[in-house]
Amino acid sequence: MPARSGCSRIGITVSRKVGGAVQRNRIKRLAREAFRMNGHLMARPLDINLIARKTAAEQSNRVVLQALQDLFEKLPRKFEH
DSSP, X not given: OBOSSSSOEEEEEOOTTSOOHHHHXXXXXXXXXXXXHHGGGXXXXXXXXXXXXXXXXXXXXHHHHHHHHHHHHHHHHHTOO
């Protein structure tokens, strides 16, 4: 959704159903890194909430980063008016 503050923010939810602490923290690190690397794609500030699925823990780092990059590339178009 459009951010009320002046900058984009990300919230990451990773349930215990996804895996152990190591797997959950890995997913959160990857999501933060993808957000950091692709923040320039957002023309306007957005508040983003990611909810990780169980299959994310089974994927390689490259696959997770690519999926998040694709998502971040689609977001600005969705909120253009």
